[in-house]
Amino acid sequence: MTEEKLNAALSYIEEHRSEVEAEYQTVLQTSEEIREYWEEKIDLALPALRRCLLSRDKKLFGLKAKLGITA
Template sequence: MTPALNEPVQIVRTERGLTIAGTRITLYDVMDYVMDRYPPKFIRGLFDLTEEQINAALDYIEANRAEVEAEYQQVLKEAEELRLYYEEQNRERVARIATLPPPPGLEAAWEKLQAAKTRHQLQA
């Protein structure tokens, strides 16, 4: 999509990927909500975008749907690989932290937290 001569560029490619100009918000961030069919007004408010910025992002996504979706799938794949990597790297640390006693003075809050975790696990 080529902007008209007098229109500023709204979508730029940065080291983070396709990004809304003047922000750190990528089209992949927006795609998370587009794929879940959130309304544009909600997405705009969530990311504190102007009407022009959200329209430019949605127009770009629509005009370049195949390219954006392919990149989005790659971003999701890489994010999952990173999540799994760091989960494995921190497995021992998380297990060790889980065995620590509650901080002094927070025993009651700790018990409430443990009870909530137990209820959550039973519901899952």
Template sequence: MAPTSNGKAAIIRTERGLTIAGTRITLYDVIDYLKAQYPPKLIREKLGLNDEQINSALAYIETHHIEVEAEYQECLQTAEEIRQYWEERNREHFAKIAAMPPKSGQEALRAKLQAWKARIKAQS
């Protein structure tokens, strides 16, 4: 793993994947921001890292680009599979909720919500 100036590993492998030592932040979190074209300084601020941590993460990603990118793609695939699973599993439940009659006394609120949805749809 990537050593720091004090000789300890800056990037470690945990059950979550490649992680910045002393944090719960994975390199995949950093890559998400890199792919969104955030500059390193803003990534550091968003993730609450210090200069040494962000520099170690960026150096590790650059040095091990092929391996890290492959793991990142696996993470994206797994996340998509999980999203699809829960979407399918909850589809019937959400349909039941949508079919339920509105609670009495909430007609005005429901009308306001429908108007808001219509306005958003018209803008897009």
């Protein structure tokens, strides 16, 4: 970005400060909503993921025992 473009952007921000700040608050709110959405999805998925991993581990342990693998 050239110095001229940077100065133009800074001037725009200064001249439209209230609109820029309002838009920034909207962006912050949206990002918070997205973060909360995915945290909820992850919290809901973790128990099922744990069950899958435990099941897999039990199957592997049984297979190792059948094959005589101790490590």
